[in-house]
Amino acid sequence: MTVKVKKTSKTKEKVIDAAAYLFNTKGFDGTSVREIARKADVNVANISYYFDNKAGLLEYLVSSFLDGYTSVIEHAYVELDSRSARECLLMFIKNIMNYQKDNNQLARCVLREITLDSVLIREVLTTYMTKEKFYIKSILETGIHQQEFRKLLIPHTIMQLKGMLTMPYLHPQYMTEVLHVMPNETYFTDQYVKELERWVNLTICLPLEKSFISTRTTK
Amino acid sequence: MTVKVKKTSKTKEKVIDAAAYLFNTKGFDGTSVREIARKADVNVANISYYFDNKAGLLEYLVSSFLDGYTSVIEHAYVELDSRSARECLLMFIKNIMNYQKDNNQLARCVLREITLDSVLIREVLTTYMTKEKFYIKSILETGIHQQEFRKLLIPHTIMQLKGMLTMPYLHPQYMTEVLHVMPNETYFTDQYVKELERWVNLTICLPLEKSFISTRTTK
Numbered sequence: 454m455t456v457k458v459k460k461t462s463k464t465k466e467k468v469i470d471a472a473a474y475l476f477n478t479k480g481f482d483g484t485s486v487r488e489i490a491r492k493a494d495v496n497v498a499n500i501s502y503y504f505d506n507k508a509g510l511l512e513y514l515v516s517s518f519l520d521g522y523t524s525v526i527e528h529a530y531v532e533l534d535s536r537s538a539r540e541c542l543l544m545f546i547k548n549i550m551n552y553q554k555d556n557n558q559l560a561r562c563v564l565r566e567i568t569l570d571s572v573l574i575r576e577v578l579t580t581y582m583t584k585e586k587f588y589i590k591s592i593l594e595t596g597i598h599q600q601e602f603r604k605l606l607i608p609h610t611i612m613q614l615k616g617m618l619t620m621p622y623l624h625p626q627y628m629t630e631v632l633h634v635m636p637n638e639t640y641f642t643d644q645y646v647k648e649l650e651r652w653v654n655l656t657i658c659l660p661l662e663k664s665f666i667s668t669r670t671t672k
Numbered sequence: 673m674t675v676k677v678k679k680t681s682k683t684k685e686k687v688i689d690a691a692a693y694l695f696n697t698k699g700f701d702g703t704s705v706r707e708i709a710r711k712a713d714v715n716v717a718n719i720s721y722y723f724d725n726k727a728g729l730l731e732y733l734v735s736s737f738l739d740g741y742t743s744v745i746e747h748a749y750v751e752l753d754s755r756s757a758r759e760c761l762l763m764f765i766k767n768i769m770n771y772q773k774d775n776n777q778l779a780r781c782v783l784r785e786i787t788l789d790s791v792l793i794r795e796v797l798t799t800y801m802t803k804e805k806f807y808i809k810s811i812l813e814t815g816i817h818q819q820e821f822r823k824l825l826i827p828h829t830i831m832q833l834k835g836m837l838t839m840p841y842l843h844p845q846y847m848t849e850v851l852h853v854m855p856n857e858t859y860f861t862d863q864y865v866k867e868l869e870r871w872v873n874l875t876i877c878l879p880l881e882k883s884f885i886s887t888r889t890t891k
Contacts, residue, residue: 477788477789478788478789478790480699480700480701480788481699481701482699482700482701482702483701561787564787565784565787565788567843567846568780568783568784568787568842568843569696569697569699569784570696570697570845571697574845575845575849578845578846578849578850579849582846582850583850586850586851606863606867608851608852608853609853609863609864609867610867611851612836612839612840612847612851612853612864613835613836613839613867613868613871615839616832616835616836616837616838616839617831617832617835617836618835619835619839620831620832620834620835620838621831623787624786624787626789626793626794626797627786627797627801628831630794630797630798631797631801631802631805632805632827632830632831633827634827634828634831644825644828645828645831648825648828648829648832649832651875652832652871652875655874655875656870656871656874656875
């Protein structure tokens, strides 16, 4: 499943790419609209036309990334009707990793922005992040209820999961320069998804063998 | 073990606390030296005296936080001589969580800054982060060698570990407002450390029972 963030026009697309790149290297406050226009090779007037100003552009980046993000996780949540909680959780992990890989400049910019305490981010927390929590929580609770998952502390599990999923895209520079891993390559995501699958099987799921051992012992 | 970042004078301490707070709410570029001086209730001249300018202040925040951080992990690494790799890894996890809790404003500011692509951060990556990688890698490799740990992919495991450890302190607002968890309370760290201990025991360590089962089966 490949979800690319919607970019309606060529000019808009160029502005979005340039802005995400500049915000990642120089920070939001360190970047001017003029620089974005130069980098995108468009008129400053184009930016005003599409996004009003720099704040409007940032808001657009954040909400378009998170719209796609939320739809990916909603997709896994909806599958709870026909699949096990474990399968839904693994589907979520795989699709979110690919979504971040496919939109890596934007992912980095938005994941970084979310750590700041601003009016925009307060809104994001009460909308997108609350929705995200609802979906993950539902998957985890279903798994616990159906005795597929251990009795987990939901917030702590969400925290661990989100930490592991965002790490490669929030810190691409650390990834490439210290760990020598390329988070934007399919090879990496495939391998990392397998690692997270091991985490799900061993730490989240109830052990199958253990229940087998205990039945043998009690007989 | 409580390690507090060294603050040599009362004035310096007030400036550091004010700067960390303002950088977290308004961002580095969005904060002026004048605002820091006002918040810290000191003279602008004091800031120039101790830190030169805003960049010097940021550099001081980053390096003093990471000095303490590195000493915490070095402490766990040194214990490899007398303890098992599992014990060293658990000691590292517990002490880093407490270190971040005890310096939470600073932790948030530095963890956030590290995601940016700047000259300062490039230096941090080649010094502190490379050292940190060496220590964690050594602990993991010792555990693998002594057949206490599974055959892990080292960079991927470091990534997961760091993701889980930094999440509560990089995103305190998300923690409190969406997950309703207080990352700066001892109660939280104790509980979260237990969760991570479970991860170490189940996902990192080789299962003890399994080897027991297989010996029984082969008999």
